[in-house]
Amino acid sequence: AQKITQTQPGMFVQEKEAVTLDCTYDTSDQSYGLFWYKQPSSGEMIFLIYQGSYDEQNATEGRYSLNFQKARKSANLVISASQLGDSAMYFCAMREGLENFNKFYFGSGTKLNVKP
Amino acid sequence: DARVTQTPRHKVTEMGQEVTMRCQPILGHNTVFWYRQTMMQGLELLAYFRNRAPLDDSGMPKDRFSAEMPDATLATLKIQPSEPRDSAVYFCASGFLGLDTQYFGPGTRLTVL
Numbered sequence: 763a764q765k766i767t768q769t770q771p772g773m774f775v776q777e778k779e780a781v782t783l784d785c786t787y788d789t790s791d792q793s794y795g796l797f798w799y800k801q802p803s804s805g806e807m808i809f810l811i812y813q814g815s816y817d818e819q820n821a822t823e824g825r826y827s828l829n830f831q832k833a834r835k836s837a838n839l840v841i842s843a844s845q846l847g848d849s850a851m852y853f854c855a856m857r858e859g860l861e862n863f864n865k866f867y868f869g870s871g872t873k874l875n876v877k878p
Numbered sequence: 879d880a881r882v883t884q885t886p887r888h889k890v891t892e893m894g895q896e897v898t899m900r901c902q903p904i905l906g907h908n909t910v911f912w913y914r915q916t917m918m919q920g921l922e923l924l925a926y927f928r929n930r931a932p933l934d935d936s937g938m939p940k941d942r943f944s945a946e947m948p949d950a951t952l953a954t955l956k957i958q959p960s961e962p963r964d965s966a967v968y969f970c971a972s973g974f975l976g977l978d979t980q981y982f983g984p985g986t987r988l989t990v991l
Contacts, residue, residue, distance in 0.1 A: 797979055799982075805967060805984065805985055805987075806982065806984050806985070807969060807971075807982035807985075808982075809979045809980075809981065809982075812979055853921065865911070865923050865926055865933075865934060866911070866923065866980065868920065868921040869920075870920045871920065871921075
C-alpha cells in the first residue's frame with residue numbers, strides 16, 4: 763500500500779484565494795511526522811511545514827497551515843491568500859518514528875497553478 | 879545561511895561512463911539521504927546514512943550504484959557503468975536526530991546519452 767497518497771495531480775487557484783492540497787497517509791506507527799515541501803520550477807525542494815503525530819494543534823507557518831485529522835489519516839496543506847509565486851509542485855511526506863531519524867516517504871505531488 | 883551543496887549541478891555523459899556526484903551536508907548534520915527524481919517514478923529514496931554508516935540502501939541498484947561517506951563533510955554517489963535510464967535529478971538531503979525535517983541540496987541533473 764502507498765504510504766502517502768496525493769490524489770490531485772494538478773490544481774488551479776485564483777490569486778488571493780485559499781487552496782487546500784490533499785494528502786492521506788498510511789502507517790501503523792503511533793509516532794510519526796508529516797511534512798510538506800514545495801518544488802518550484804527551478805527544481806529545489808523547500809521545506810514548508812511539519813506536524814508531529816502527537817501535536818494537538820494544527821501546525822501553521824505564515825500562510826501555510828496543515829489540517830491534521832489523525833483519525834482520517836489526512837494531512838492537508840492549506841495555503842491562504844495564494845500568490846503567483848506559490849505556483850509549484852507540492853509534496854507531502856511522512857517519517858515513521860520520532861525517536862530515530864528514519865527515512866521519509868513522499869507522495870507523487872500536486873502541481874499548483876495560481877492564476878492572476 | 880547553512881545549505882546542502884551538491885556538485886556538479888549538471889552532468890551529461892555517455893552510456894558506460896562512470897559518474898560521481900558529491901554532496902556536502904550542513905555542518906553538524908549526521909544523517910544524509912540520496913534521492914532520485916524522475917517524471918515517471920517521482921521521488922525515490924536510494925540510500926541514507928547516519929554518522930557515516932549506511933542505514934538503508936535498498937532503493938539503490940546494487941550492481942551499478944554505490945554510496946559512501948568518506949568523512950562527515952562529504953557524501954558520494956557513484957554510478958558505474960551509467961545507462962540512459964539513470965537520467966534523472968539526484969538530490970542529497972541532510973538532517974540530524976531531533977530536527978523536524980531534512981534539508982535538500984539543489985540537485986544534480988544527470989543526462990546519460
